[in-house]
Amino acid sequence: MKQETIALHGGYDFDKEANACAVPIYQTAAYLFRDAEHGANLFALKEEGNIYTRLGNPTTSVLEERVRMLEGGTACVAVATGQAATTYAIMALASSGDEIISSTNVYGGTYSLFSHTLKNYGITTRFVSSTDPREYKKSITEKTKCIFIESLPNPSLTILDYKEIAKIAEEAHIPLIVDNTVPTPYLHKPKDYGAHIVVHSLTKYMAGHGTTLAGAIVDLGTFDWKSSNIKSMTEPDMGYHGLVFADAFENYKDMGNSAFAYKVRLDLLRDMGGALSPMSAFLVLMGIETLHLRMPCHSNNAKKLASYLIKHPKISWVNYPGIKETTDENTYNLAKEYFKLDENSEPMVSGLLAFGIKGGRQSGAKFIDNVSIIRSLVNLGDAKSIATHPASTTHSQLTEEELKMSGVGEDLIRFSVGIENIDDIIEDIDNSLKKV
Numbered sequence: 062m063k064q065e066t067i068a069l070h071g072g073y074d075f076d077k078e079a080n081a082c083a084v085p086i087y088q089t090a091a092y093l094f095r096d097a098e099h100g101a102n103l104f105a106l107k108e109e110g111n112i113y114t115r116l117g118n119p120t121t122s123v124l125e126e127r128v129r130m131l132e133g134g135t136a137c138v139a140v141a142t143g144q145a146a147t148t149y150a151i152m153a154l155a156s157s158g159d160e161i162i163s164s165t166n167v168y169g170g171t172y173s174l175f176s177h178t179l180k181n182y183g184i185t186t187r188f189v190s191s192t193d194p195r196e197y198k199k200s201i202t203e204k205t206k207c208i209f210i211e212s213l214p215n216p217s218l219t220i221l222d223y224k225e226i227a228k229i230a231e232e233a234h235i236p237l238i239v240d241n242t243v244p245t246p247y248l249h250k251p252k253d254y255g256a257h258i259v260v261h262s263l264t265k266y267m268a269g270h271g272t273t274l275a276g277a278i279v280d281l282g283t284f285d286w287k288s289s290n291i292k293s294m295t296e297p298d299m300g301y302h303g304l305v306f307a308d309a310f311e312n313y314k315d316m317g318n319s320a321f322a323y324k325v326r327l328d329l330l331r332d333m334g335g336a337l338s339p340m341s342a343f344l345v346l347m348g349i350e351t352l353h354l355r356m357p358c359h360s361n362n363a364k365k366l367a368s369y370l371i372k373h374p375k376i377s378w379v380n381y382p383g384i385k386e387t388t389d390e391n392t393y394n395l396a397k398e399y400f401k402l403d404e405n406s407e408p409m410v411s412g413l414l415a416f417g418i419k420g421g422r423q424s425g426a427k428f429i430d431n432v433s434i435i436r437s438l439v440n441l442g443d444a445k446s447i448a449t450h451p452a453s454t455t456h457s458q459l460t461e462e463e464l465k466m467s468g469v470g471e472d473l474i475r476f477s478v479g480i481e482n483i484d485d486i487i488e489d490i491d492n493s494l495k496k497v
């Protein structure tokens with residue numbers, strides 16, 4: 062199946078109980094055992110089946126399968142939020158005393174997770190601010206358990222030439238984790254560039270309507286755990302009857318290597334409990350059905366908006382990697398190499414753009430206060446247009462230096478262009494800028 066068809070049918074044939082065409086919402090906490098032996102077999106992993114919704118749910122399984130297929134992975138675990146996905150992905154690999162490497166160009170919540178919260182649990186992050194892959198190589202030590210980057214960093218939009226980073230990771234026997242939230246697998250597939258694991262905030266473009274929080278971890282099945290020094294995968298897991306994940310799920314059900322996804326589900330999800338609710342899984346599935354219609358529309362609208370903004374006298378700068386006028390040549394070429402192209406062979410890079418209004422923080426605030434159709438809130442990837450001022454909201458806990466390192470200036474407005482008629486959005490912006 063092609064991406065567009067997967068978006069509609071992936072993971073679901075029909076409901077064998079009632080012949081329901083839509084995916085049923087299995088709103089249940091637990092599942093009956095046929096008898097004591099059945100229950101015992103399920104717990105011992107001798108038989109597949111449902112036990113308790115924290116570990117798995119039939120509605121959520123459809124979502125997991127659909128996301129797995131879209132990313133071209135071997136297995137997927139859905140969780141309650143994007144932050145839970147990142148947290149579990151790291152905790153499945155690293156523990157106290159270990160290190161990870163991360164780009165500084167990451168989502169604000171991810172930055173604080175790495176620089177503060179995980180640090181308090183003994184996991185140290187070495188941040189790399191350069192886009193030069195060699196800087197990632199220099200940060201690798203014998204304690205490094207993974208490299209973490211975003212495929213389209215939110216909000217700096219600095220595209221990394223990360224196939225080179227993937228090669229470095231491969232040589233060092235450490236996995237590369239890519240947060241693919243902003244492009245979605247419709248515009249960009251990390252597997253094609255050497256990634257080993259994908260994490261998602263499904264809250265954004267995947268769900269697509271600003272209704273639901275959700276996250277996912279996709280095992281791309283491309284990492285050779287056995288030749289790594291990642292003990293959580295290669296040594297007996299005493300939390301699971303001494304199971305060695307790298308061995309037990311090496312080619313599970315002929316799907317290829319899904320050891321990482323099972324580690325996340327059987328240890329992290331079981332013990333830390335950030336499970337997705339079946340109702341939320343259903344809402345994300347509804348959103349994904351139109352992913353292939355929304356992403357080109359978001360990208361097209363963003364191109365038109367970027368072209369308009371760059372010519373406006375009150376705008377000091379515009380950052381959108383989808384057109385030459387609003388990015389540098391290198392980034393534009395990377396956008397063409399890494400992202401899906403439209404019918405004019407121009408890259409489609411989502412509806413996320415950033416710009417600065419002359420006059421800094423005050424002008425930014427004034428602009429936000431005077432838009433009418435455009436919503437002022439902290440989210441992105443909604444079908445409706447959204448404007449955010451990160452310095453006073455999403456990134457407000459960061460110090461001035463950290464703001465600089467994350468590529469967030471005081472005047473930066475992050476804009477998530479919706480799928481409205483772009484002329485209405487431009488008119489709204491035009492009216493608001495008149496008041497600045």
Ligand SMILES: *Cc1c(COP(=O)(O)O)cnc(C)c1O
Binds near residue numbers: 143240276
């Ligand atoms: C929003 C976001 C997250 C966090 O996702 P939640 O679902 O809000 O927890 C992680 N990464 C990126 C790139 C995001 O935009």
